[in-house]
Amino acid sequence: MGIAPSTESLGTVQRVAEVLRFFSERGSATLKEMSQALSLAPSTCHRLCELLSRDGLIEKDEIDKKYKIGRELFRISALVNAKNDLRSLSIPFLEDLSNRCNETAVLSVFLPRDCKVFFAERADSTRMLRYQLPMNLPMSPLWGASGRSILAFLDSSDLDRALENEERAPASGERPPSRKSLEKQLAIIRDRGFDLTFGQKIVGAVGIAAPVFSANGKVVGSVCLTVPESRVNTRNQTKLGAMVQNSSAALSTALGFTNYSNPRRKAATS
Known part of the structure; x- marks a missing residue:
């Protein structure tokens, strides 16, 4: 012993x-x-x-x-970064997504220990108007599509941990929703397969994100488009959402996940 x-x-x-x-x-x-x-x-x-x-x-x-x-x-x-499959694998998928819509595509990674997310990789658009993102900075998953699309597929205990910090939205200053309200919002994300938020993390920016799953079925991150509000409308929201879903599904498949065909999958634990 x-x-x-x-x-x-x-x-x-x-x-x-x-x-x-x-x-x-x-x-x-x-x-x-x-x-x-x-x-x-x-x-x-x-x-x-x-x-x-x-x-x-x-x-x-x-x-x-x-x-x-x-x-x-x-x-x-x-050395660790070179062997980190998620970050290294995500780069061609982000570049492809960015090239197809000419918007900034971002990989966010979930930190289970702290119940935080951070921007890990990005592929920028060629447009003049784009945003500077706080890379590698842990943030609450309560705010922004990149975090909420992850939170929607976490355990119930993780929801409690995210809410107990009571962090306001970085850009809008919104207060955290109630547990009941949050569960309704996350159910909509699971049903739709992606999330869309306006100005929660970055003023004037729209986030459109879908979750990324590992081979064991656990959510490990998200793929997100960060788009100026002036370039998002009711006509292209669904199209951009589908493009993000396709990219996150392809990245999940590359990680060994085999069940992305069902965008309405339930959270890991209710």
């Missing part, structure tokens, strides 16, 4: 993960900024930074005295 890790060891691992996540999202910071952001003592931050610096996972800039992600972590991240 193996020896169970001590509480102290588990605590250190958790703090290391928090530090790496902090610098990955922040970019660079002083020990004071890190201490305040993570609610850790400056001495603890210094010890963790020294520990991670030994293996090149973070580095210290001797000029401004700020710590940042190290070259070894960049190398490890590149």
Whole structure:
């Protein structure tokens, strides 16, 4: 029988993960900024930074005295990214979708641990009017078609987790819906096979998204078109929705999913 890790060891691992996540999202910071952001003592931050610096996972800039992600972590991240089937597989599907409608196509990925989603890959349109997207930034799945099309196929417990954060819509400032109202909205998404939202994440943008499933039938992300409101009307909404569905179905098939022919499939657990 193996020896169970001590509480102290588990605590250190958790703090290391928090530090790496902090610098990955922040970019660079002083020990004071890190201490305040993570609610850790400056001495603890210094010890963790020294520990991670030994293996090149973070580095210290001797000029401004700020710590940042190290070259070894960049190398490890590149290896992981190169072997990440979902992200690498999505690129030709996004490019094809973008080319067919000349709009920006985006892959969003679901983070089960945090019940968040983030924009992972994109293929831009050639049009002058398009949007800058916050790539690789975890966000609530409550807002925007890219998140809601994922949320519609998650477990009931995930709905509770998404609602408990009470995050307002990033662009419109809307309050989260009630549980009953949310369930009705998600049922419509499952019945239609895709979601369509106006200005929830980005002012003036319409999101049209459909879910992506892995070989085991679990939703892992979504394919989304981000389109200026001026280019969306009642005539092309259904057409764009069908195009997004076809792309997400093709990507799901490439991941090994075999049941995308039924867009009205129920959520994993009611």
